[in-house]
Amino acid sequence: MDPFDPPFRETYKTLFDNHFKNELSTKGNKIEDLQEANECEFELPLVDLSRLSQGGIESEKCKQEIAKASQEWGFFQVINHGVSHEVLENMRSEQVKTFKKPFHDKVNGQCDQLDFLAGSYRWGTPSATCLRQLAWSEAFHVPLSEISAIDGVTGLSTTMKEYTNIVSILAEKLAEILAEKIGQKPKFFEENCVPSMCYIRMSRYPSCPVSPHVFGLMPHTDSDFLTILHQDHIGGLQLLKNGKWIAVNPKQETLIVIIGDLFQAWSNGTYKSVEHRVVANKLFERFSTAYFLCPSYDTIIESCDETPVYRRFSFKEFRQQVQEDVKNYGHKIGLSRFLL
Numbered sequence: 117m118d119p120f121d122p123p124f125r126e127t128y129k130t131l132f133d134n135h136f137k138n139e140l141s142t143k144g145n146k147i148e149d150l151q152e153a154n155e156c157e158f159e160l161p162l163v164d165l166s167r168l169s170q171g172g173i174e175s176e177k178c179k180q181e182i183a184k185a186s187q188e189w190g191f192f193q194v195i196n197h198g199v200s201h202e203v204l205e206n207m208r209s210e211q212v213k214t215f216k217k218p219f220h221d222k223v224n225g226q227c228d229q230l231d232f233l234a235g236s237y238r239w240g241t242p243s244a245t246c247l248r249q250l251a252w253s254e255a256f257h258v259p260l261s262e263i264s265a266i267d268g269v270t271g272l273s274t275t276m277k278e279y280t281n282i283v284s285i286l287a288e289k290l291a292e293i294l295a296e297k298i299g300q301k302p303k304f305f306e307e308n309c310v311p312s313m314c315y316i317r318m319s320r321y322p323s324c325p326v327s328p329h330v331f332g333l334m335p336h337t338d339s340d341f342l343t344i345l346h347q348d349h350i351g352g353l354q355l356l357k358n359g360k361w362i363a364v365n366p367k368q369e370t371l372i373v374i375i376g377d378l379f380q381a382w383s384n385g386t387y388k389s390v391e392h393r394v395v396a397n398k399l400f401e402r403f404s405t406a407y408f409l410c411p412s413y414d415t416i417i418e419s420c421d422e423t424p425v426y427r428r429f430s431f432k433e434f435r436q437q438v439q440e441d442v443k444n445y446g447h448k449i450g451l452s453r454f455l456l
């Protein structure tokens with residue numbers, strides 16, 4: 117264990133003790149479905165976005181691929197997305213440096229010249245009642261408004277600004293294409309997705325000696341419109357398709373697009389918000405950066421279909437319901453709460 121790692125073993129000692137005591141009596145008790153992911157015959161769609169600027173039939177075909185992947189997979193990869201190699205690399209190296217600060221400085225928000233990160237640090241799962249619910253990861257969860265408000269004095273803040281400026285344009289462009297394909301107003305995102313609600317999550321998954329007994333990140337769906345994810349070369353991200361977990365293998369220079377719950381509701385179930393998770397790695401640490409496209413709290417999510425599957429709700433209502441369910445049941449229930 118490195119000195120900057122969160123104290124997983126000490127803090128969650130009771131969960132570890134209970135788990136391994138039970139394991140001796142029941143044999144196994146590991147995350148039993150982990151093996152399936154590698155035996156996958158499917159290839160996650162890969163969309164070349166350079167065709168969007170060609171106009172005409174190529175651009176139209178590209179838009180159709182984006183919509184099809186969002187319907188069939190709720191997950192796809194993009195290349196030629198407009199985020200340069202340099203921007204991706206800078207973001208990664210600044211992120212690595214930040215996570216390698218002493219654990220207590222990260223918790224107390226006392227990282228040198230990184231005051232804007234204060235209060236944004238998360239690690240583990242405070243509500244976990246068993247080892248399977250413990251996320252073996254740490255993250256900085258930073259609203260865009262925090263980033264834009266700071267003067268770019270440090271490497272990290274300048275790099276984050278640069279990164280989010282360009283990724284937010286990409287997120288909005290993809291969202292507009294998806295809106296157009298279901299007959300919703302493409303301008304919706306420009307009008308409703310304000311920077312104070314969109315955020316970036318920088319994650320680190322330390323190497324995990326007790327893998328496969330814990331996840332890096334538990335199975336979940338994203339509570340936003342869509343997420344743009346950049347993962348490093350280690351791997352571990354998986355998505356659920358037809359009841360099977362499928363590995364999203366790292367591919368250099370690609371970004372991953374994940375459809376969130378709000379798009380599923382707004383499209384009346386046409387686009388899918390699928391479960392995904394991160395498997396902890398025994399030997400290597402892993403880094404990822406996720407950008408979440410979210411609307412303001414009072415934005416109403418309502419399908420334009422004549423026979424809606426979900427009742428209309430505000431984003432605030434959705435978030436409150438998720439928080440309440442997590443508190444009462446230990447996990448998110450999500451969109452099924454809003455079914456008609």
Ligand SMILES: O=C(O)CCC(=O)C(=O)O
Nearest residue numbers: 317319347353394404406
């Ligand atoms: O780190 C990853 O690959 C996935 C992160 C993720 O799913 C999330 O932050 O919601």
Ligand SMILES: [Fe+2]
Nearest residue numbers: 336337338392
């Ligand atoms: Fe996610």
